Amino acid sequence: MTNLLRSPVLWAALLLAAVAATLPWWLSGYVLGVLTVAYYFGVFSMAWDLLFGFAGEVNFGPTFLIGLGAYTAAILDAKWGPPIPVCIIAGGLVALIGGLLLALPALRLRGPYFGLVTLVAVLLLQNCIVIFAGVTGGEIGMTVPDVLSVRAEDNYWYALGFLIVCAIILFGLSRSAIGLILQASGQDAIGAQALGFNVTKHKLAAFCISAVFSGVAGAMLIFYQGTASVSTVVDLGVGVQIIIAAVLGGRRTILGAVLGSVFLIVAGEFLRPLGQINTFVVAAVALAVILFFPDGLLGNLLRVTARERE
């Protein structure tokens, strides 16, 4: 516990959170909107980092889990109109089931095979949504009758609050005893088993946690945007952006994923005037990161400070 409190990363994060909370008092509604989306993205990326960085499983289709959560909430709200929290919880549950379905082959497959399955899961979901267009609105998407709030500031604080809660839980997990076991399971499964850990059980747990956070965040996102569409929550490109955000920020740091997401979304906004080419630029930047800075921002920072300490 004391180790945790002494972590400089934690204090920096607290500082940033405090600053972020004050932003609505001096930024425009437009910028707040961009940051709101970035914060939800941050949760997506953190959930991904937990699965990859810690359990060692590469998920090329995080949008499968996010989409499940988002569309469940949206359809529930549109058809039967229960209160928003219920829809969100339902979204989380469905995403959890999806995560389990994804986990079962994962535990028997080697890396690239599993990566393919995750990709296919997204494509399948996309196709299903298009097929059942009557319920889901197909490729155009559907509108959601309720939203969290119409004021930009409220939405911003909802998103920030959600991000902070998720960050605390996920970061805390990563630094806890469970996180340590997860890391060991992901990096050296045989070694972890030799120490008496049921690796399968722990990886399954990691999947479930990642799925729940992804699904809930997805649901919250659509209640912010007021619409649910394939291109925002079930897209392969979006999934890749999530991965890039986590890699950019630094794999296995959890908090780095937030930095990466904010950077990516904000940069994407700056590039919006370029039109369609902005995805191209983002992908190009991401490729450059993979080639030249695979450890990411926070990853490099941590490595440097660790070396200095020794």
Added chain:
Amino acid sequence: MVWLQILIDGFAISSLYALGAIGFTLIFGVSGVLNLAHGGVMLVAALMGWMLAGEARIGTYLGTLLGVLSGLACAYVTYLMVVRPIQRSAAIPREEKEIFVLTGTLLWGIMIQQGMAYLFTDNPVTMRPLIAGVISIAGVRTPLNEIMIAVICWVVIGMLWLFVNRTRAGKALLAASINPRGLTLLGFELSRVYLLAWTIYGVLAGVAGVLLASFLGVSSNNTGQLTASAFSIVVLGGLGSVSGSLMAAYVVGYLETITAYLIAPTLRPLPALLLLVLVVYVRPQGLLGRR
């Protein structure tokens, strides 16, 4: 009547899929790379072929040839600028190299898709047929172009077989897929063998791309689907097995054609995806898989 049409159309599209899938599996077998930019390479070949043949008015045949060469160029860029730098990067730990290559090719594929959409919009385009005209096969009117495409596919596949099994360079390529270390010990530079593999891949994907443009038409939106079809086929047939990919291509091609004709054209890509999921759950090494 419908069944005959399915038989013929299915054969043509399966042959096309086989060409693309064999290239995909060749690259995996020889250099261990799952190229997720596969759809992008085919797209480049298709769109460049279409543009040069139609818009630049240099004729269908020359346009097709240049389209194939564009595909080859794109394959080279994929290898030299994306795959090889990641494989050689000292900053990435060895266990994660595979994943990074996968992510890198995925990103590159997206870049191609977006770039092509920017240059050519995402409207579907169709290339003018290589051979005009229609013949009647037992009462089914089939475009000559379609038959031509199937023939070309098989000729290329046949040439590939001859190359691998009857030429010395081809045997070296085969050996690389069996035991790269053994080849190094015999004085072969693996980097050159890989370059050869990617060259062949570029040609195969390029031909598949332009033929697809000529047969069904392409749009930049298809990119993901093309890659997904290719790896569905390859996983079903068994990663690394060329004959497996061949058989699987026909299974998938016919499934898709049957779905398009008898159920709904929009559901065309679905069976391949479902089949892939089934295979991965039940028999991950596919029909004839080695690795």
Added chain:
Amino acid sequence: MSGTDTPRLQVRGLTKRFGGLLAVKDIGFDIQAGEILGLIGPNGSGKSTVMKLIMGIERPNAGSVKLDGVEMAGWAPHKIARAGVGIVFQHSRPLHRQTVLEHIKLALLPDSLIKLFADPHVERRAREIAERVELGAVMHRHPSSLPFADLRRMEMAKAIARDPKVVLVDEPFAGLNAAESESFAALIRGFRAEGRAVLLVDHNVKSLAALVDRVLAMYLGEHVAEGTAEEVMQNETVRRVYIGGKIETRERPPDEARSKVSILEVQDLSVFYGKARALDKVSIHVREGEFVSVVGLNGAGKTTLFNAISGLLPYQGTIRFGRRDLKGMTGAAVARAGIVQCPETRELFGDMTVRENLDLGGYHLPSAARLPQLTWLFELFPILKSRQGQTARTLSGGEQQMLAIARALMMQPKLLILDEPTLGLAPVILEQLSKALERLQQTTPITVLLGEQNVTFALPHADRVYVLEHARIVWEGNPARFAKEMGRGYLEAEVVDGARVHPGCE
């Protein structure tokens, strides 16, 4: 030793098959609490597989493994670990962002999904263990900053943390110098004193002799000998497996035509696998037309030496071929320059035919030379001619070895390196190989560098012999002197640390 009723660990009829290969055949032994058993065998003997079977990393096809009478065979590894079996791996993948102390704490954690924080005693216990394995000073450092010996200590610490009833240790002294080995041996003796049952797995008896109570020797998956260390070292079958039989030397006719030019000069060669030192300032030279044998037990570093010469690994030091410095050349370039290696693993193209394998060997020859070379090789190895169209995978072990050598010879090498060609082959095949090598020597000006554990095979052809032991050259001389000085003492000779015997060279 102790007179308890049930042995701590009881293994019976353990069998494991990998595809068509029978890796472990009907192995059985007991280890009492407070006893150290050494399991020895050359490469491919199945000893590592036995260890994995006990730990549950591999599932046995048949047999029983009982811990204090409880049957554990077929259990999942983590269950076996929790039941009281601990393992100290030779190489592990430490978590780079965690400190040594955190690694030890990990080993102390229960297998729980809900316990977020470790119990307070865990920290204290982890510190104690760190002190015990002499990591107290570095317990807050990260693994990447530690030397190899400390990483092994960390693995020991993790095993100790589990408080196991049975401890499996894989190659306890590999990569350690004499002082480090001694402190490790002390830790292992500590296990015995605490009443644990210890299984040490290693290549050779020599390194374990002082430590173990009993030894079990394995070869090709089977039980070959059991008893005290001395008994096993004297056992005829064991000696045959390791040395090969009676040591004979043949008088090599002095050949005026054989030049005295040195074609291979290796100076101060050092190789590291990660942190572990695999070769320690090794220097050898080979003259044109010579046949030089490097003898040494498995794990001594022969393969590492050859791989460095062949340009397949990074190294420190100099390797000169003719007048060329080989540093920086790719493996393929070294092969094309005239140094062709036939490795221990043979690296054949299993799915291709014998003829295709040979053709690939002759790929870089001018086309006019290919057929004559092939014909000559078929004369040297007639069996390959009759099996031309067969796939390499379906050949017997001996035939595969001949194919590997023939394929290497297709390249018309100036220097042929043979790494353990006799591994796993029957004596009859060894005869044929020996004859073929002799013909090779007599009819061509080829230079050969042979690495062998089987001294009987290595000696008759050799002009000179080096002995490689624990990453160092410890002896050099001609075969006659080897027979006199090393001889039966080969298995038992002591290594004086740091001393390299420099006999007068011829």
